Amino acid sequence: MTQDVWSEQGTTPDAIEAALREMLRERHAANEALAPARVLNLVVIVDRSWKGEIANRLERVGRYHASRTILCAVEEGRKTLDAVAVMNYDEPSPGVVGVMHEQVEIDLGVDALAGLDTIVDPIVVSDLPTMIWCPHGHDEALEALRHMVDVILLDSDDVADPADALARAADLLSSAYVVDLAWLRTTPWRERLAASFDLPEQLEMLFELDSLAIRHQPNSGASAVLLAGWLASRLGWKVAPLRSDNSSPPHGTAQGPKGPVEIELDPLEQEAPGLAGVTAACGSRYSLSLDRGRGGLRARERINGDEREWQVLGASRGEGGILGEGVRQALLRDPTYGPALGAARELSS
């Protein structure tokens, strides 16, 4: 990877934008086969002291780099803007187009957050969708940019109380498309549940489910309740708040079209964030359990007393892969998140 770098202390948004434009012009003039990626702007608001950690996470997204990443590092007491702009590219082989990604880091003070749109707006690439991610909070910055962003990236599992996290997601969903990493952690589980119930015999069972147990890492309660909300919204269950006390995990009863459905969310210690397993059953006739395993999920199915177990193949994406998927999802639209979020809020209220 080759880098062109520009930096300036006490700079302005116009100077940053002009520097980016000049770097692109110079690089393209030097090698016409180099062209700027033009897919997505990503604006990230972080605490300056944790800037490195977030930059590392962004580096691990694999091929899903935004075209232009603008990292705003917020520092108490700072009065000026200091910026570094970097153009990243690999020299292309003959006959192949090389892609350049731009990264801008701006150090700014807390006082600048209320007017952050006047700093960021001149720097984003026009006509590209813009995504914002505030992993350290900074609600003031998010509010300032809300009118100019198309997509908000968040992680509902980052908030201690899933109910608060989901309420926040629902609020943001009213003004922009929301990509929730907690939701993306459920994707392989949703795909596998959909596939497991796709055969005609299993599809019949799907409409007759009477119990659902979701096992999850203790810090991933939002993912668990989103998965329950997804099933509820897809299957037309009337849901009510789950009950919880010191001796039992959150549990409750939803009303399915064919009878009550017992729902339970079980925290389970595991290293990786996200879900650990799910069991869906209808009485003693049928149950399906999917549990995290090596090289995929371990499936266990019981039909009328006969039990079978097998491996469902799939590599773990890791947290880097989930963040990369979050960036990629900025360009897609999942119509099932909103209804799932609505049902999850009912369950967690």
Add this chain to the structure above:
Amino acid sequence: MSTAVAQQTGDENPLVEGLERLPVHPTALVIFGATGDLAHRKLLPALYNLAHEGALPERFELIGVSRRDRPDADFRSDARASIEKFSRRKPDPNVLEGLLANARYVPGSFDDDAVYAELERTLAEFDQQAGHPLDRVFYLSTAPEFFPVIAGKLGAAGLNDTEKAQVRIVIEKPFGYDLASARQLNVEVLDEFDETQVFRIDHYLGKETVQNLFALRFANALFEPVWNRNFIDSVQITAAEDIGIGSRAGYYEGAGALRDLVQNHMMQLLALLAMEPPASFEANRLRDEKLKVLEAIVPPTVDQVASMAVRAQYGPGVVAGTQVPGYRDEPGVAPDSRTETYAALRLHVSNWRWAGVPFYLRTGKRLARKVTEIAVTLKPVPHLAFQSTGSVGVQANQIVLTVQPDEGVSVSLGAKIPGSRLRIRPVNMEFRYGTSFMSESPEAYERLILDAMRGDATLFTRNDEIEALWGIIDPILTAWHEDTSSPVPQYASGSAGPEEANLLLAEGQRWRRL
């Protein structure tokens, strides 16, 4: 609160909506020719990548069939080595282990009944393990002479149908070597399988850029209004390779460029480019429209071939600074071979949309550059108010779809050269997959294997399409076969092809530079 959004009855699975990966029913994939080059370079790595992404069915079983006698363990270890070597991503050892842990190998000759009895026993064992019959996909990755043999034996063994599960057969190219053999093969395959079970593969159709033709044409109001004889002057489809035949003399001597690339890949590109918008992208709707285009191409008579087709062979030359031998000097090639390594055609689609628009196709080995592209040249503007002195001047607009190596679309426009005078030169407006999408394109075989397992035949070739394709090419093959005296034109390796190809072009037209 009621959150019902899903249909509660019928065959619809309400969990599927919104998912990028559609469910695939539990499947056993049987690869005939499992020790062959295609299986090891393409099919097994494609299966691994599907497994890695969690795209394979919930239950997936793999059976290899080939002549070499060897235990299951050897098949697994060879498959592992091929995947590690050819996969587009570094394999996850746990996924790879899971993919191959239960893989079986059935040795034997493809005409041996015992092979099919063993296959039946193995499939029944997998069904037993699953508790229900698995869908079967028989993938014929063998020499073409075995296609009817295998189809016949599968039918005779009753493996062409099973209760409560789908059975499909995927047939690699070449599907026939002329019209008569393609018809015969269709008869033999369709004796045992219904057309809906047959998936004739053309891996070009699995390429993202080829599928992007649909999007370009039918999702943009910009192009379709000019996509006709009133605005389009000509179309050039090029599939140029910079390599020679390598170690494929045995195959290539009997095939040649026309069968190898034109009859299938390039004619498919033509059909997609020229077809009418289908009412939907359901497999048969799409294939109906492609068929109409192919049927609108009037095949030449044998006498007309010389005026609409050119063949040639590469001679010695310099490629990338290295001296290379001519085709007739390649190992395994007859010194007096008349097999073409280059073919160029001029075709016409005789319908209201395309009447009078020439479609030029050319393909060749050892050409100046590796490129596959479709170039659509529009007619020039009717009147020009600018002086052309001092500049290149106004040139006809071109829309170029590059299939490989740098997938994308470019549109050439006339633009003013900066300065005090109004001088024009062409500039390009470019779209490249690499700069506009973050995702890596999956290998064509990944997409096509998954489609075959799902029973989606949209990107596969139907029996009548195959016969229409051969119907166009057959007279050319016949004419070239019958002409045993006139010299086969030679072109220097590393060049743009033979001069004779220029004779196909209408006045004022020229081949695009490679």
